[in-house]
Amino acid sequence: MERRRHSSPVVTLLVGAALAAITFLGAACEENPVGRQCFIGEEADPDQAVVASPAIECQSRTCLSVPLDNPELPEESDYVPLCTAECSADEDCDRVPESPCQTGFTCMVPVVVGPFCCRKLCVCKDYLVLPESGEIAEPQACDADNPDNQCCNLPGRPECG
Secondary structure: OOOOOOOOHHHHHHHHHHHHHHHHHHHHHHOOEEOOEOOOOOOOOOOOOEEEOOOOOOOOOOEEEOOOOOOOOOOOOOOOOEEOOEOOOHHHOEEOOOOOOOOOEEEEOOOOOOOOOOOOEEEEHHHOOOOOOOOOOOOHHHOOOOOOOOOOOOOOOOOOO
8 A cells, every 4th residue: 555645734834934935035135225324424515425335224335425416305305325235227226115215216426536436326316406318427537438537446447445
């Protein structure tokens, strides 16, 4: 007589829960969460962008404060430093639900000096006045073809120290 093994409902439930957890955690690793309030360590000059890293409250460990160009913030927005991350397109910037940034993020170069020079980061659109195209042009200081541009993140330049 042949005996068949039946899996118990508990084993089936545990295997299902493990697979769901792996799927959820795998998806979470692909996200690029930005927009949580963060601390840059000191009062930032309101006319200057500041990138602070490491920022332990940010998944990317990077906090950004940018100049406020928009004179009228959207309702419920707040002008504060926010967690940011590197990006190549606006779609790479996943706004966290608790973010004070109401209009989402754009992928742009906020600084042209220092270790984050010419790197594209997620920047809150609430703080910016966007051109009609919705795209912010790359700064001339990030033109790799211009030998006068010294950003260490440009090809053919000494590495950032």
